[in-house]
Amino acid sequence: xxxxxxxxxxxxxxxxxxxxxxxxxxxxxxxxxxxxxxxxxxxxxxxxxxxxxxxxxxxxxxxxxxxxxxxxxxxxxxxxxxxxxxxxxxxxxxxxxxxxxxxxxxxxxxxxxxxxxxxxxxxxxxxxxxxxxxxxxxxxxxxxxxxxxxxxxxxxxxxxxxxxxxxxxxxxxxxxxxxxxxxxxxxxxxxxxxxxxxxxxxxxxxxxxxxx
Numbered sequence: 001x002x003x004x005x006x007x008x009x010x011x012x013x014x015x016x017x018x019x020x021x022x023x024x025x026x027x028x029x030x031x032x033x034x035x036x037x038x039x040x041x042x043x044x045x046x047x048x049x050x051x052x053x054x055x056x057x058x059x060x061x062x063x064x065x066x067x068x069x070x071x072x073x074x075x076x077x078x079x080x081x082x083x084x085x086x087x088x089x090x091x092x093x094x095x096x097x098x099x100x101x102x103x104x105x106x107x108x109x110x111x112x113x114x115x116x117x118x119x120x121x122x123x124x125x126x127x128x129x130x131x132x133x134x135x136x137x138x139x140x141x142x143x144x145x146x147x148x149x150x151x152x153x154x155x156x157x158x159x160x161x162x163x164x165x166x167x168x169x170x171x172x173x174x175x176x177x178x179x180x181x182x183x184x185x186x187x188x189x190x191x192x193x194x195x196x197x198x199x200x201x202x203x204x205x206x207x208x209x210x211x212x
Contacts, residue, residue: 002076002098003030003131004086005068007061008042011181014082014174019045024088027095030074035211036064042211050211057206059148062140066203069134078128083174083182084111094128094169106133106158107167114172125151127158128167137161141201153197 008015015033022031023046031048035041037056044050051067053060065079076098080086086094086109101107107128111120140154158164174182 001030001074002027002078002095003032003068003072003074004078004080005032005034005065005072006048006080006082007034007036007064007068008038008082009036009061009184010038010040011082011184012040012043014179014182015042015045017174017179018082018085019048021085021087022047025091026088027091029078029091029095030072032068032072033211034064034068036060044212048212052209052211054207054209058146060142060145060206062151062154063142063145063204063206066139066142067208069131069139070204072131075130075132076128077131077134078109079126080171081123081126083179084123084126084171085114085174086169086171090169090171094167097167097169102165104133104162105165106162107165109167110170111173112170114174114178120173122166124155126171128169129162133162138201139203141197141203142205143197143202144195 006018033042033048033050035050035052037053041052042050051071053064069077108122109126109128111123113120137158144153176182
């Protein structure tokens with residue numbers, strides 16, 4: 001089984017577009033929406049379950065993803081930023097691939113703009129990964145939450161445990177020109193080099209509740 005983990009932060013229009021796409025699916029993934037403490041809470045959407053982080057902490061998406069992985073029941077996790085969608089055709093291809101994917105690997109999907117304006121590179125922090133492998137490497141370290149670009153710590157740690165492989169599945173990416181709230185707004189995007197941390201990653205160090 002596949003669990004889609006979608007993080008949300010004050011993006012009701014983009015969430016509605018996600019839900020429209022989910023309604024076209026013939027396959028039946030588990031769809032988990034994690035509201036990361038938004039001032040504009042995520043509204044309940046068909047075919048999904050929702051959770052809400054109680055406190056609004058800037059750039060806390062790593063914690064939100066940990067929560068999604070914690071409540072997920074699927075063998076596989078596909079972590080999606082809310083501006084990344086997977087259409088029904090590509091989801092069907094992914095379901096066909098899952099039984100054939102090798103062990104001890106994490107996979108990076110291809111990407112394209114929804115309006116096909118120009119090609120996109122594979123994203124640094126969009127992953128298809130077995131849930132067991134995600135927790136085996138420790139999940140995201142929430143001690144780094146509050147700053148943009150904390151995947152700088154997660155990705156090298158993932159690569160120490162797992163081989164990273166390109167996945168022949170393509171995601172569609174929205175920009176503000178397509179949907180006004182597709183991208184997170186109002187937060188500083190200055191990338192901070194993460195400090196060296198010792199000990200195991202800190203996970204689920206925050207309050208949360210079921211939203212729907």
